[in-house]
Amino acid sequence: MSPCLLASPPKPKLTPEKVEVMEGTSVNLSCSAAAPCPKLPPNITWTPRLSDSVDQLQENEDQTKYVSSVLTFTASHLHHGQKITCRALYKLQQGDIQKTSNTSLTLRVLYSPKNITVSISPSGSVLEGSSVTLTCSSDANPPVQNYTWYKVNGREMNTVGTGQNLTFNVTESSGSEQYSCEAQNQHGKDNSTTVQLEVDYMPQISGSGSCSRTAAEISCSCESRGNPSPSMEWRVSGLRVTNSTDRVISEEQLGNTGLRSSLTMRHSQGDTPTLLCLSTNTVGSSSLRLLVPSPQQHSGKRAHVSLL
Numbered sequence: 001m002s003p004c005l006l007a008s009p010p011k012p013k014l015t016p017e018k019v020e021v022m023e024g025t026s027v028n029l030s031c032s033a034a035a036p037c038p039k040l041p042p043n044i045t046w047t048p049r050l051s052d053s054v055d056q057l058q059e060n061e062d063q064t065k066y067v068s069s070v071l072t073f074t075a076s077h078l079h080h081g082q083k084i085t086c087r088a089l090y091k092l093q094q095g096d097i098q099k100t101s102n103t104s105l106t107l108r109v110l111y112s113p114k115n116i117t118v119s120i121s122p123s124g125s126v127l128e129g130s131s132v133t134l135t136c137s138s139d140a141n142p143p144v145q146n147y148t149w150y151k152v153n154g155r156e157m158n159t160v161g162t163g164q165n166l167t168f169n170v171t172e173s174s175g176s177e178q179y180s181c182e183a184q185n186q187h188g189k190d191n192s193t194t195v196q197l198e199v200d201y202m203p204q205i206s207g208s209g210s211c212s213r214t215a216a217e218i219s220c221s222c223e224s225r226g227n228p229s230p231s232m233e234w235r236v237s238g239l240r241v242t243n244s245t246d247r248v249i250s251e252e253q254l255g256n257t258g259l260r261s262s263l264t265m266r267h268s269q270g271d272t273p274t275l276l277c278l279s280t281n282t283v284g285s286s287s288l289r290l291l292v293p294s295p296q297q298h299s300g301k302r303a304h305v306s307l308l
Contacts, residue, residue: 008099008101009033009034009042009088009090009099009100009101010033010034010101011088011101011102011103012031012032012033012042012044012086012087012088012101012102012103013031013032013033013103014029014030014031014086014103014104014105015029015030015031015032016029016105017105018105018108019105019107019108020108020109020110021075021107021108021109021110022075022109022110022111022187023075023076023077023109023110023111023112023187024074024075025074025075026072026073026074026075027072027073027074027075027107028070028071028072029046029070029071029072029084029086029105030068030069030070030071031044031046031068031069031070031071031086031088031103032058032066032067032068032069033066033067033088033101034064034065034066035057035064035065035066035067036064036065038057038065040090040091040092041057041065041067042067042088042089042090043067043088043089043091044067044069044086044087044088044089045086045087045089046069046071046084046085046086046087047084047085047087048082048084050071050073050079050084051071051072051073053069053070053071053072054069054070055067055068055069056068056069067088069086071084075107075109076109077109077111077114077139077141079107079109080107080108080109080111080141081106081107081108082106082107083104083105083106083107084104084105084106084107085102085103085104086102086103086104087100087101087102088100088101088102108141109141110141110142110187111140111141111187112140112185112187112188112189112190113138113139113140113144113183113184113185113188113189113190114138114139114140114190115138115139116136116137116138116181116182116183116190116191116192117136117137117138117192117193118134118135118136118137118179118180118181118192118193118195119134119135119137120132120133120134120135120195120197121133121135124198125198125199125200125227126170126197126198126199126200127170127199127200127201127283128170128171128172128174128199128200128201128202128283129169129170129171130169130170131167131168131169131170132167132168132169132170132174132197133165133166133167134149134165134166134167134179134181134195135164135165136149136164136165136166136181136183136192137164138183138190140183140185140187141185142185142186143185144164144183144184144185145184145185145186146162146183146184146185146189147162147163147164147181147182147183147184148161148162148181148182148184149161149162149166149179149180149181149182150179150180150181150182150191151177151178151179152177152178152179152180152194153177153178157180160179166179166181170197170199171199172199172201174197174199175196175197175198175199175201175227176196177196177197178194178195178196179194179195179196179197180192180193180194180195198227199227200227200228200281200282200283201226201227201283202226202281202283202284202285202286203224203225203226203230203279203280203281203283203284203285203286204224204225204226204286205222205223205224205277205279205286205287205288206223206224206225209221209222209223209277209288209290210290211275211290211291211292211293212293213267213292213293213295216266216267217264217265217266217267218264218265218267218273218275218292219262219263219264220234220262220263220275220277220290220292221260221261221262221263222234222260222261222262222277222279222288222290223254223258223259223260223261224258224259224261224277224279224286225254225255225257225258225259226257226279226281226283227256227257227281227283228281228282228283229253229256229257229258229259229281230259230279230280230281231259231279231280231281232251232259232261232277232278232279232280233277233278233280234249234261234263234275234276234277234278235275235276235277235278236265236273236274236275236276237273237274238274238276241263241265246265246266247263247264247265247266248263248264248265249261249262249263250262250264259279261277263275263277272292272294272295273292274289274292275289275290275292276288276289276290277290
């Protein structure tokens with residue numbers, strides 16, 4: 001058989017055989033394929049085609065011919081683990097028959113941590129007093145060796161732990177705190193975006209509840225905050241109050257977690273009812289019993305707070 005009629009074309013030679021480079025480094029791969037028929041040299045292609053290649057027909061010392069193709073690109077962390085294939089396509093002299101042969105290598109790219117994320121277990125909102133675990137994940141080669149956790153308050157970052165996981169018990173104040181993690185390997189480090197916990201807690205009625213009275217009216221107010229945002233109801237002498245001509249309830253939202261409720265009601269001169277404001281959300285409820293001033297007083301003070 002003529003050397004131009006290749007039954008099984010030789011594999012192209014790919015150099016270097018192994019590639020391990022830092023991200024950002026220029027990489028040169030050379031692929032050479034024998035050309036037994038210089039008039040029909042093999043066509044070399046690269047998969048994936050990371051950039052344009054330069055092809056040349058060259059001669060060995062023994063005067064045999066070969067085609068050389070050089071692929072040059074800048075290594076990215078996206079190239080890590082990618083298989084690069086050099087393929088030589090031979091056209092035979094008889095007819096349109098083609099034969100191919102290929103050689104591959106797998107790129108190994110070293111890079112600092114990328115795509116750092118924080119996940120929370122359990123997912124969604126968490127209940128005050130429960131345990132929460134924050135997990136830091138990243139893409140790095142070699143893998144991350146050190147994780148550091150920070151509690152973020154404005155521009156301040158305070159270290160609160162190390163390791164891939166951070167576990168702690170949630171308090172109400174945790175809902176206003178932000179956390180981030182820093183991932184580091186021998187090639188560099190980077191920080192995640194901050195995460196903020198959604199903490200559910202039962203309503204808390206502030207100490208500003210008070211009542212005042214005039215000759216014809218009694219006016220009381222109560223403030224509560226909780227997450228989810230609480231509702232408020234009034235009870236007079238144990239009975240729930242509804243809006244009417246004689247008893248008017250008005251409410252004002254205080255941000256996402258607060259509520260202020262006011263009750264104004266007519267009363268007889270000698271009547272001093274017992275008033276209670278009750279605040280409720282899906283987590284629980286709390287109440288505040290208010291003392292109504294006697295007709296001789298101008299203002300009153302709360303008696304005590306009781307949790308239902």
